Amino acid sequence: MSNTITDTNFNFPGQNNVYKGKVREVYNINDRELVMIATDRLSAFDVVMPKGIPYKGQILNQIATKMMAATEDLVPNWLTATPDPNVAVGHLCEPFKVEMVIRGYMSGHAAREYKAGKRMLCGMPMPEGMKENDAFPEPIITPATKAEQGDHDEDISREDILAKGIVSEADYVILEDYTRKLFQRGSEIAASRGLILVDTKYEFGKTKDGQIVLIDEIHTPDSSRYFYADGYEERQAKGEAQKQLSKEFVRQWLISNNFQGLEGQTVPEMTDDYINTVSERYIELYENITGEPFIKADVSDIQKRIESNVLEYLKK
Numbered sequence: 001m002s003n004t005i006t007d008t009n010f011n012f013p014g015q016n017n018v019y020k021g022k023v024r025e026v027y028n029i030n031d032r033e034l035v036m037i038a039t040d041r042l043s044a045f046d047v048v049m050p051k052g053i054p055y056k057g058q059i060l061n062q063i064a065t066k067m068m069a070a071t072e073d074l075v076p077n078w079l080t081a082t083p084d085p086n087v088a089v090g091h092l093c094e095p096f097k098v099e100m101v102i103r104g105y106m107s108g109h110a111a112r113e114y115k116a117g118k119r120m121l122c123g124m125p126m127p128e129g130m131k132e133n134d135a136f137p138e139p140i141i142t143p144a145t146k147a148e149q150g151d152h153d154e155d156i157s158r159e160d161i162l163a164k165g166i167v168s169e170a171d172y173v174i175l176e177d178y179t180r181k182l183f184q185r186g187s188e189i190a191a192s193r194g195l196i197l198v199d200t201k202y203e204f205g206k207t208k209d210g211q212i213v214l215i216d217e218i219h220t221p222d223s224s225r226y227f228y229a230d231g232y233e234e235r236q237a238k239g240e241a242q243k244q245l246s247k248e249f250v251r252q253w254l255i256s257n258n259f260q261g262l263e264g265q266t267v268p269e270m271t272d273d274y275i276n277t278v279s280e281r282y283i284e285l286y287e288n289i290t291g292e293p294f295i296k297a298d299v300s301d302i303q304k305r306i307e308s309n310v311l312e313y314l315k316k
Contacts, residue, residue, distance in 0.1 A: 061088055
C-alpha cells in the first residue's frame with residue numbers, strides 16, 4: 001500500500017539518535033526533546049504485521065493528542081506540539097520499564113487467564129463466579145514489563161516491581177495514583193460517547209527535572225479496549241460476545257487463521273481488501289472515541305509531508 005508509512009529514516013537538525021518501536025519511531029533532538037512519529041505499522045501479539053494500515057498512524061496520534069489535552073489537568077504529560085497529523089513532539093523523558101495496565105472488566109488477556117483456571121493476575125485477585133466481560137468489583141492494576149521489540153511483554157506484580165527495584169516505592173505510588181485518575185477520566189469520556197472503557201495501559205517517564213509525566217499514547221484503540229454501552233447488559237445476560245471498539249478484531253482474525261505470535265507460526269496473508277477493512281475500522285474507532293468526523297490527511301507523499309512539517313517546527 002503506497003499510501004502508508006511503515007518506516008522512516010529522517011535526519012533532522014540536532015538529531016542524536018532514533019529509537020524504532022513496534023509502531024512508533026522516536027527521534028532524539030539535542031537530548032532535549034523527542035519527535036515521535038506514529039507509523040502505519042500494525043502490531044498484534046507483539047509481532048509487527050508485514051503491511052501497513054492506511055491512516056492508522058494519524059488516527060492513533062490524533063486520538064492520543066486529544067486525550068492528553070482532556071487529562072492534563074489531572075496528570076502532567078510529555079507533549080508540547082503536534083506539527084503534523086502523524087507527529088507528536090515533547091520533552092525527553094526516561095521511561096519507566098513497566099506498562100501500567102488497568103482493567104475495569106474481565107476481558108482479553110484477563111479472561112484467557114481466568115478460563116485457564118487462574119484467580120490471581122499480577123498479584124490481584126479475580127473473584128470466583130465471573131463471566132467473560134463482567135465488570136470487576138473495582139478496577140485492578142495489572143502491570144507488565146516493557147519488552148524489547150520482538151519479545152513479549154510479561155505480567156508482573158507490584159511486589160515484584162518493588163522487590164526487583166524496577167521502580168522505587170515512592171514513584172510507584174504516584175504511577176498507581178495517576179493510573180487510577182486517568183482511567184476514571186477515560187471512563188467518563190467514553191461514557192459520554194456511549195462507550196465503556198474496558199481496559200487500557202499507560203506509560204510514564206521522568207523529565208530531566210525529575211517530574212513524572214504521562215508519555216506515549218493514551219485511550220487509543222491500540223492501547224485500550226472499548227465496548228459499546230448500548231446492549232452491554234443484554235449481551236452479558238445472554239452470554240453473547242460484546243460489540244467491541246479495539247484492536248481485538250485483528251487479534252481474533254489472526255487467531256482464526258492460526259496465529260498468536262508463537263514460535264513456528266506464520267502471519268497469515270493480509271489482502272488489500274482486508275487491509276482496507278482494517279483501515280475503515282480504525283476510522284470508525286476514531287469517530288466513536290472522539291465524537292468527531294475523521295479528516296484524512298494528504299497521503300500522496302507522507303514522508304515528504306512529515307519531513308517538511310517537522311523541519312518547519314524545529315526552525316522555530
